[in-house]
Amino acid sequence: MGKATGFMEFERQTANERDPVERIHDWKEYSAPFSDEVAKTQGARCMDCGTPFCHIGMDIDGATSGCPIYNLIPEWNDLVYKGKWREALERLMKTNNFPEFTGRVCPAPCEGSCTVAINDPAVTIKNIEQKIIDKGFEEGWIEPRVPERRTGKKVAIVGSGPAGLAAADQLNQVGHQVTVYERADRAGGLLTYGIPNMKLDKDVVERRVQLLREEGIEFVLNTEVGKDISAEEIKAKHDSVILCTGAQKHRDLPIEGREGKGVRFAMDYLTKSTKKVLDDSVEVEEELDAKGKDVIVIGGGDTGADCIATALRQGANSIAQFGKHPQLPIKRSDENQWPAYPQVFSLEYAHKEAKENFGEDIRQYSIQTKKFVTDENGKLKELHTVEMKKTRDENGMFVFEEIPGTEKVWPAQLVLIAIGFEGTEQPVLEAFNVKTERNRVDAEYGDFRTNVEHVFAAGDSRRGQSLIVWAINEGREVAYHVDQYLMGETALPSVANM
Ligand SMILES: Cc1cc2nc3c(=O)[nH]c(=O)nc-3n(C[C@H](O)[C@H](O)[C@H](O)COP(=O)(O)OP(=O)(O)OC[C@H]3O[C@@H](n4cnc5c(N)ncnc54)[C@H](O)[C@@H]3O)c2cc1C
Ligand code: SF4
Incomplete structure (x- = not known):
């Protein structure tokens, strides 16, 4: 992977940042993406370490180490180094629905566990991830993928943060009719209203939401479930419901x-x-x-x-x-x-x-x-x-x-x-009558079912305030379980099978 001697030849480089004095006069992103050449050199630093700790997310002493969605980091680093951008993009999209979000704002627990980082600065993984996906959009390689067949099953997702969006994307791709309900006037959850524009441009979020719309997902905005539409109506209209309502109860x-x-x-x-x-x-x-x-x-x-x-x-x-x-x-x-x-x-x-x-x-x-x-x-x-x-x-x-x-x-x-945050806001949970434990929806990871038939939960609403990459992980994993629940089998990926 990468260049065998790359980590000895090249220094770690991170994305250029705009001048901190200048950039506070506007709301544009503060970081400028890598050029092709810099990304290639940085990809070359990936050292074929044999046991890449970077791509397996785990918890060590209460903090994440490695990538929770199991991004195939050494593989795409190698492809970037060789200039095979399209192949790198395909590899990246296998595990990550939204690299344009994580490539910009993930705290990169992968880099802390990079083998090079034992005694040298880590491979610059996150900036390469952003470069691959940004190039994919620039080159027009990212196009709407409208499913050829529909299953006739309907799924409601409450909340349009990264967990809800990832679950929606996965379930739509296997042919279910997905509707995302969101109380805010724009989709994206904390990607939109939480993380500021200079860290993650809202056009980047809206571009993805628009793509998901074109692929067949329906977004119902300005609609608070449990207030503007009842939980009973949502349950009656859909074969399954996923609560992805986040953990925004203030401390x-x-x-x-x-x-x-x-x-x-x-x-x-x-x-x-x-x-x-x-x-x-x-x-x-x-x-x-x-x-x-x-x-x-x-x-x-x-x-x-x-x-x-x-x-x-x-x-x-x-x-x-x-x-x-x-x-x-x-x-x-x-x-x-x-x-x-x-x-x-x-x-x-x-x-x-x-x-x-x-x-x-x-x-x-x-x-x-x-x-x-x-x-x-x-x-x-x-x-x-x-x-x-x-x-x-x-x-x-x-x-x-x-x-x-x-x-x-x-x-x-x-x-x-x-x-910080104390967990999930109560009204929607009371409306669905789901059990909670320490202000989180009581649904076990790797199953995601609540105590209410047809109702699942994922993301911060289940886990507590966390990271975007964990929300994407949970969205993908809950989709796997919901598809299996609806169809009796599933072809969707799960980190449990990787
Ligand atoms: C200020 C801030 C900055 C952050 N920065 C980072 C960062 O840089 N990197 C990182 O990895 N993580 C960051 N995080 C954490 C990250 O944003 C969250 O972990 C992630 O967004 C959780 O995703 P989610 O989909 O579970 O929930 P959320 O993103 O919280 O989305 C939940 C959505 O559900 C909607 N909703 C709730 N109740 C209802 C209802 N009854 N009906 C309809 N809709 C409803 C909400 O309006 C919201 O849009 C940050 C968090 C905050 C607060
Ligand atoms: S999603 Fe985060 S942890 Fe995973 S490869 Fe990207 S930056 Fe690293």
Whole structure:
């Protein structure tokens, strides 16, 4: 695979990024795809290691290592190196319905487990994936594949995120009539309203949705199942139903001053900001506009990073991001060895932008928010914090202790709460009467059936907030089981058979 000596000859290179100072003046994607030549050289670094850990997704210490959809990485790296782009595309499409999404925003757990990464920088897998699919679209190789035969079976999918779209694609291709119900005005789930445009251009999402439409999938938008249409009606009209409703129940921070104007959930902010980017005539409350404000993002994860990049583009006066945990080490620790996902310090796109524009890394570690303070009109004016020490208790569990004397007051007119999600929103689950466990639909992986006849569940609604690549995995796997349930057999692929 690749060039036998490629990993010794060529340095790792990642996709070029646009200048962080320039790019915050628009909402276009921040990363520029590889040229053909760079992709070939990078593909050549794949070393024919014999046991490629990169293409088998598994869980190590609670984090994903390797590719959850079993992308045939060494095979397409070799084909790219040899300039066989069309064959590389065919190989890629065997396992991944939407490489244009993962190639842009997957955190690439494949690269952490790449064999080259034992003692050298990993093969640049994700950027090659994007290059293959982007070239496929540019060359006109991606065309609607309308199934020749229909089975007469009808499947309803509730939710149009990556899990719903992947399930819809698979089931449509084997001839079932698929209808996707979505409460938002655009399809895509968090691909559309969650991940901002500069990370994943919404035209890229819409291009795929349009292709799925042309292939025969029906999308019913602006329709909340359980409210605008009853669960009973959906069940009566279809032979099977798949719940792919995501896990967007916010985790709140119920401390003093939480009700103040200017203290909002990150998802409200990201969703409305993207709506405005897509249609300038959309009205967004002044409270959610970061222009000229001191913005504080509470939560150290990706959602928080997306808030930073959005606030920068809106013209925030200052931005700080608070995380509860200490800064990660520069190199892997002894407890975090290859092939586990590398838990190391990194500068995400948003952090690079903030650093270049404000002159310093805006992240604050080991910090806890104690209260929000508002002015006489109920508008947020400041936020009070204390620093925390992370230690282990007598049972070896991590605990956080406040450090006396480290209290601080931060001026702020907009605070965005991005401390995660508590699971699936309840109304749709109550409408279908499905059992839940810790706010997730109770349906076992590798079976996906709920307690209700004909009703299955997949994606974040079943797994909890996760990754796009896992949502695609679950969409493909639930399709395999639904097809088998409807037809008594299936020709669809499953990672269990690979
Ligand atoms: C801000 C943010 C950034 C992220 N960035 C990344 C990233 O860079 N890389 C990555 O891999 N992952 C990222 N993730 C995680 C990733 O987006 C999710 O894991 C993934 O989208 C889950 O897919 P899903 O299809 O299960 O659910 P979702 O994408 O959440 O889609 C669920 C859909 O169901 C719809 N729905 C819910 N209830 C109903 C109903 N009753 N009727 C009709 N429709 C309904 C919702 O409107 C939504 O469109 C991010 C998450 C967030 C919040
Ligand atoms: S989908 Fe993600 S994990 Fe899989 S090959 Fe692509 S970047 Fe790697």
